[in-house]
Amino acid sequence: MIELNETHQPELTSWVVSANDESSDFPIQNLPFAIFKRKDTAENFRAGVAIGEHIVDLKAAHKAGVFSMELTPLLKTLYKPRLNKFMSKGRAAWSALRLELSRALRSGSDAQAQLESCLVPQTHAEYKVPARIGDYTDFYTSINHATNVGKLFRPDNPLLPNYQWIPIGYHGRSSSIEVSGHGFHRPHGQLKAPDADTPKLAPCKRLDYELEVGIYIGSGNKLGHAIDLDQAEDHVFGLCVFNDWSARDIQAWEYQPLGPFLSKSFASTVSPWIVTMEALAPYRQAWSRPSDHPQPLPYLESHDNRNAGAVDMHLEVLLQTAKMKADGVAAERVALSNFNQSYWTISQMVAHHSVNGCNLKPGDFFGSGTQSGTSPDSVGALLEATEGGKNPITLSNGEKRTFLEDGDTVVLNGWCDSENAPRIGFGTAEATVLPAINT
Ligand code: CA
Numbered sequence: 001m002i003e004l005n006e007t008h009q010p011e012l013t014s015w016v017v018s019a020n021d022e023s024s025d026f027p028i029q030n031l032p033f034a035i036f037k038r039k040d041t042a043e044n045f046r047a048g049v050a051i052g053e054h055i056v057d058l059k060a061a062h063k064a065g066v067f068s069m070e071l072t073p074l075l076k077t078l079y080k081p082r083l084n085k086f087m088s089k090g091r092a093a094w095s096a097l098r099l100e101l102s103r104a105l106r107s108g109s110d111a112q113a114q115l116e117s118c119l120v121p122q123t124h125a126e127y128k129v130p131a132r133i134g135d136y137t138d139f140y141t142s143i144n145h146a147t148n149v150g151k152l153f154r155p156d157n158p159l160l161p162n163y164q165w166i167p168i169g170y171h172g173r174s175s176s177i178e179v180s181g182h183g184f185h186r187p188h189g190q191l192k193a194p195d196a197d198t199p200k201l202a203p204c205k206r207l208d209y210e211l212e213v214g215i216y217i218g219s220g221n222k223l224g225h226a227i228d229l230d231q232a233e234d235h236v237f238g239l240c241v242f243n244d245w246s247a248r249d250i251q252a253w254e255y256q257p258l259g260p261f262l263s264k265s266f267a268s269t270v271s272p273w274i275v276t277m278e279a280l281a282p283y284r285q286a287w288s289r290p291s292d293h294p295q296p297l298p299y300l301e302s303h304d305n306r307n308a309g310a311v312d313m314h315l316e317v318l319l320q321t322a323k324m325k326a327d328g329v330a331a332e333r334v335a336l337s338n339f340n341q342s343y344w345t346i347s348q349m350v351a352h353h354s355v356n357g358c359n360l361k362p363g364d365f366f367g368s369g370t371q372s373g374t375s376p377d378s379v380g381a382l383l384e385a386t387e388g389g390k391n392p393i394t395l396s397n398g399e400k401r402t403f404l405e406d407g408d409t410v411v412l413n414g415w416c417d418s419e420n421a422p423r424i425g426f427g428t429a430e431a432t433v434l435p436a437i438n439t
Contacts, residue, residue: 001233001307001308002233003281004282006099006102007098007102007278007279008029008282008421010029010420010421010422012027012028012102012106013106013107014027014028014051014052014105014106014107015105015106015107015108015112016028016051016054016105016119017052018052018053019052019105020052021052022422023423024053024423024425025050025424025425025427026052026053026425027052027422027423028051028105028106029282029421029422029424030050030275030279030424030425031049031051031098031102031105031276031279032049032050032238032274032279032426032427033047033049033083033086033273033274034048034049034050034055034272034273034274035048035082035083035128035129035130036048036055036120036125036126036127036128037125037126038120038124038126039124039125039126045081045128046058046078046080046081047059047078047080047083047086048125049101050273050427051105051119053121054121054122055119055121055125056101056118056119057119057120058078059078059079060117060118061104061115062075064115064118066100066104066111066114066115066118067100068100071096071097071100074086074089074096074097077089082132082363083130083131083237083274083363084131084132084362084363085362087217087219087237087363088218088219088220088362089218089219090218090219091219091234091277091278094237094276094278095278098278098279126181127179127180127181127272128179129178129270130179130216130270130273130274131216131362131365133174133177133363134174134361134363135174135360135365136172136174136268136365136367137171137364137365137366137367138169138171138366138369139167139168139349139366139367139369140167140169140369140370141167141342141344141349141371142341142343142369142370143159143163143164143343144341144373144379145369145370145379145384146158146159146163146168146343146369148383148384149384152383152387152388163343164293164294164343165294165296165297166352167344167353168369169349169353169366169369170259170260172244172268172367173264173265173268174365176267176268177268177270178269178431179271180269180270180272180427180428180429181430181431182269182431182432183434184245184266184431184432184434185435185436185437186203186204186207186406186433186435186436187207187247187250187262187266187267188202188203188204189201189202189249189250189254189262189263190250190253190254191205191250191253192252199253203436204247204248204249204250204436205249206247206389206402206403207245207246207247207404207433208245208246208247208248208381208382208383208403208404209243209245209246209317209380209381209382209410209412210243210245210246210367210369210370210380210381211315211380211381211412212241212242212243212367212368212369212371213239213242213311213339213367213368213414214239214240214241214242214365214366214367215236215346215366215367215368216238216239216240216274216363216364216365217235217236217237217362217365217366218236218237218238220359220360220361220364221235221354221359221360222359223357223358223359224357225354225357225359226299226354226355226356226357227351227354227360228299228351229299229301229302229304229305229347229351230302230305230347232346232350233277233346233347233350235360236277236346236350237274237277237362238274238276238277238279238280239274239277239311239426240273240274240275240426241270241315241413241426241427241428242268242269242270242271242367242368243268243410243412243429243431244268244367244370245267245268245431246260246263246383247262247263247264247266248263248383248389248403250262250263251263251264267431268367269412269429269430269431270429271426271428272427273426273427275424279424280311280416282416282418283311283312283313283416283417283418283421284308284310284311285311285312285340286307286310287306287308287309287310296348299351299355300344300348300351300352302347304347305345305348309345309346309347309348310339310340310342310345311339311340311346311416312338312339312340312416312418313339313414313426314336314338314413314414314417315336315337315338315413316333316337316412316413316414317335317380317410317411317412318331318333318334318410318411318412318413319331319332319334319395319401319408319409319411320332321399321401321407321408322405322407323397324395324397325409327397329396329397331409332395332396334377334385334393334395335377335378335379335380335385336373336377336378337372337373337378337379337380338371338373339368339371339414341371341372341373342368349366353366370384382401382402382403382404386401386402386403389402389403405433406433406434406435407432407433408432408433409430409432409433410430410431410432411428411429411430412428412429413425413426414426
């Protein structure tokens, strides 16, 4: 686990004035990474760090002589259009850069004059998926979600017996992960009504969002060598907000016996920013397992994991329909949840994933699975909120939704705050449902 250090001090302020606004996602204690360029230019994509309403262009900052000579090889990895090489360098390297950046961005820093010309306003930037994601694994770590969904598919047997022993996951599709701000067409697939004899190919009618945390692997492990639970977070670069769109009607017909396939592989959305595990240190919480539940096997059990395995990360879903957009009405909250309810921790996901010797690589990606609380306004998918489409939700303007309609925009937010640390945010993961093609 990462100890608190001078970069976490709550009283730190920045000479970038917008970073000192209490409502900013990006105070000086955050310093998340993205890959960006200026919109509508021929610039190359490159790495940046968010500060207030700006981005520090790390290549420009390096060239301006802001950093110490020892960081030169590390900084050159940040000229690249993806973060994989930087992610491979490991926790000590990420931390060394964070410390120098924190010092350079502080109020009164001598580096202000050199760094000012290296700032790009976020409103002028476009982003791309920050890593080349080789493999994407989708976990299922919210027991509330697993139970709610299980009840719909198997009323008598909602939670399968392996759930409380294994961080359940499956291999997802990385090619269709896109960065916030995109649109995607409603997918086609095989649909089969319960009373029909045969399926038909048609556009999905039960399109849903999934409120998830995205987890980027930093340094990997050698094939054949498992990662111990207490070293697991050394291999994790950071977290983002993640919408793993799902076609529930395609899923219902295809998911047995091998699990979801085309119902999940048509689109997923990441927020542009990756908040590092170091930045998240002040927001860690104890993780526990109810005493009447099975306790983890020894390879998934440790003092550190119990002590601070959970992350107190608020997660929010907002919905804006086409009508709301036309009427100038802002997106409306439909769910508020927290990652600290997760049945399994990030370390347990990493340790379990590698226990068979499977090698994780820099830039690999995990979805946490939909993070749902216990109350109706805290569930992270419409499937749960509407009890399988039976009870529509009603928005403030009177519109109803059982599942998503064309023109709906879904915005996910994530943030952390605590009594002893400022609010830090993850930026948004936003995308819009477009009509199915050929209809
Ligand atoms: Ca998922």
